[in-house]
Amino acid sequence: MPPGAEHNAARDFGPEYGQGHGPRAGHGPGPVAERDAATGGLDFETFARTSQRGLYRTAYLLCGNAEGARDLTQTTLAKLFQHWQRVAAADHPQAYARTVLTRTFLAERRRRLRDLLAHRRADPPPAPHHADLRVTLLAALAELPPRARAMVVLRYWEDLSVETVAELLRCSEGTVKSQCSRALAKLRVRLGDAHVYATDYATES
Numbered sequence: 001m002p003p004g005a006e007h008n009a010a011r012d013f014g015p016e017y018g019q020g021h022g023p024r025a026g027h028g029p030g031p032v033a034e035r036d037a038a039t040g041g042l043d044f045e046t047f048a049r050t051s052q053r054g055l056y057r058t059a060y061l062l063c064g065n066a067e068g069a070r071d072l073t074q075t076t077l078a079k080l081f082q083h084w085q086r087v088a089a090a091d092h093p094q095a096y097a098r099t100v101l102t103r104t105f106l107a108e109r110r111r112r113l114r115d116l117l118a119h120r121r122a123d124p125p126p127a128p129h130h131a132d133l134r135v136t137l138l139a140a141l142a143e144l145p146p147r148a149r150a151m152v153v154l155r156y157w158e159d160l161s162v163e164t165v166a167e168l169l170r171c172s173e174g175t176v177k178s179q180c181s182r183a184l185a186k187l188r189v190r191l192g193d194a195h196v197y198a199t200d201y202a203t204e205s
Contacts, residue, residue: 042088048077051094055101061153062105064142072108076101098158099168102150106169109146140190148183155180 055076059069079100080087090096141149147169154165155176166173 042093044081044084044088047087047093048080051097052077054094055097058098058153058158059101059105061138061141061157062102062146062150064138072101072105076104079104095164098154102154102168106146106150137191140187143190144183144186148179151176151180152183152187156184 052073056069056073059072059076060066063069063072076097080097087093087096141152144152150169151165154160154168155162160168162173162176166176169176
């Protein structure tokens with residue numbers, strides 16, 4: 001979590017992110033209230049409370065684990081807090097937030113890949129999976145490259161159009177269609193058609 005004002009973004013996230021506390025008596029409205037007054041009344045803290053569950057759900061599908069999803073959601077809300085006037089002025093703040101979350105995820109994955117390649121050493125081959133190892137949706141998604149994973153999550157679980165996904169990820173609609181097609185083919189091999197399109201899955205450990 002970045003230092004400084006960004007910490008304020010997490011104070012009303014709810015029990016998953018820490019118990020919220022309002023402004024203390026005698027300390028005035030503070031910078032958050034002043035900033036809300038300049039954004040036409042759209043309150044960041046209310047937005048964070050109402051948006052966090054949906055953002056966390058998407059983050060969990062992208063990251064594949066609760067800790068990573070919490071970190072990604074928290075980082076996303078911190079970025080939204082930093083640029084709240086721009087977010088509040090957007091036609092669809094929820095869509096804006098989802099865009100920030102997805103691009104933050106992809107940027108972090110690219111950074112990790114660069115670090116891995118810079119410090120790569122010879123590692124022994126991974127041990128074969130046990131034949132009885134249960135393959136879950138999250139495990140199957142984790143096998144996809146981060147960008148393809150993001151496309152599948154946004155297209156089929158967030159139910160966004162091809163055009164919207166292409167705009168969000170800054171690529172062509174043809175790229176979205178082709179990568180989603182290849183990714184779904186891989187998921188079908190691992191899970192079968194019934195599980196690929198299932199949406200009633202656990203998103204918390």
